Amino acid sequence: MITRELIEKIIQESVNAPSGDNSQPWRFEVRGNAIDILNIDRDRTIFNFHSRGDYIAHGALMENIAIVAAEYGIRADSILFPAGVGKGPTATIMLSEGETGKSALYGVIKSRATNRKPYEKKPLTEDQKSGLMEYSGVYGTAKAIIMNDREGIKNIANAISLNERLILESKVIRDFLFSIIRWTKEEERAKPGMNVMTLELAPPQRMAFRMFKNDTVALLAKKMGFPKAMQKEGAELYTASGAIIAIVIDGVKEDGFVNAGRLFERIWLTATDLGLSVQPVAAIPYLAQRIKEGNNGGLLQAQVKDVQSAEKKIREVLGIKDSNTIAMLFRIGKGEKPSAYSLKLPPEIE
Structure with missing residues (x-):
């Protein structure tokens, strides 16, 4: 059963998503089994032209939500800009019970982080x-x-x-x-x-x-x-x-x-x-x-x-x-x- 408590838990586990300068430009409205992702105008830097950086951040957040939801046996289907661009949510995510494959990436969502140190120059395999x-x-x-x-x-x-x-x-x-x-x-x-x-x-x-x-x-x-x-x-x-x-x-x-x-x-x-x-x-x-x-x-x-x-x-x-x-x-x-x-x-x- 998809409860409000479970939906909030999924959101809480999903917000370690990248965003421009860690601005975290999102808020959520829950309606039944639907999650609306709305923009918060926090990233006002010269680099966030036409809120494109915010949209990238929302996409990363959506990916996390899909992965986390699957961990709890929940399917997450997304509708982008349901009311039109700039007129409401960036996305509405519809949650439903059903068969869904769990991802090994669930375990690394919490540890994902930017690293500005030098890396090894060894080419990737x-x-x-x-x-x-x-x-x-x-x-x-x-x-x-x-x-x-x-x-x-x-x-x-x-x-x-x-x-x-x-x-x-x-x-x-x-x-x-x-x-x-x-x-x-x-x-x-x-x-x-x-x-x-x-x-x-x-x-x-x-x-x-x-x-x-x-x-x-x-x-x-x-x-x-x-x-x-x-x-x-x-x-x-x-x-x-x-x-x-x-x-x-x-x-x-x-x-x-x-x-x-x-x-x-x-x-x-x-x-x-x-x-x-x-x-x-x-x-x-x-x-x-x-x-x-x-x-x-x-x-x-x-x-x-x-x-x-x-x-x-x-x-x-x-x-x-x-x-x-x-x-x-x-x-x-x-x-x-x-x-x-x-x-x-x-x-x-x-």
Whole structure:
């Protein structure tokens, strides 16, 4: 029997899903055996253009719900945008009793986490790649493209590390970044965001990083060449990966981003089950999306050109067609456990 208590338990076990800067942009309304997933406008960064990051997060959450529900012998069928885009829930999930296969991934939902440490540069094995790519093409038009070649990884790493440079060069991006950083557990409990400890900065780096919030300090750091040094350091970190994976969709329809989120979570949980680490690195493709649609988000013209050039390089290396949109980009590999984990708040259920 599907009780309200069981539905709430399924939701509570499912909310360890990835979201932009740990914004957790969801709330729930339960109607009988139906769960409505509604958006909370928490992620207001420059990267969440047209709420696409929120839709990816909702898709990842939906994947978790399907896996958790199956563990209790419940089938979860989803209807996307039942009232239309922007007019109600992102999805309604209908729960029903019946035969459903349990997933081994249920056991790793709680332990899935972002890991920003360096990974081993050892390429993924064929078995690992096969497991990670198993669901590519299952969720709508969302499919995964993997780069396992060392030179290809290096080229992508150089492109995506532009974001590290922009943090100091662009006041817009810097302000957005510091708006979502949570410096203490108390701050994180009060409002979802990114735990500064998950950035894997050494104490001196953490102190310097906090000082960059000041515009005068950031300008001085720029004159001293810190942005290029940060970009170089970022490229070295991203190169220390076993592979880089892109999830692409056809066009820019909202349901495509939700399906990309489902595939993303499936791959991430599979990676966790295989003992591999994951870090999303999609900032440059997200900036490129808004620029392509005529909104540069306050970036200077020179910065716009740098973003366009970097995204073009990513597409070239991965062989991504112009008609495809990069919905997600992430690095993967064998790494030590992260030093800290972001906090997930209890879900808001009505």
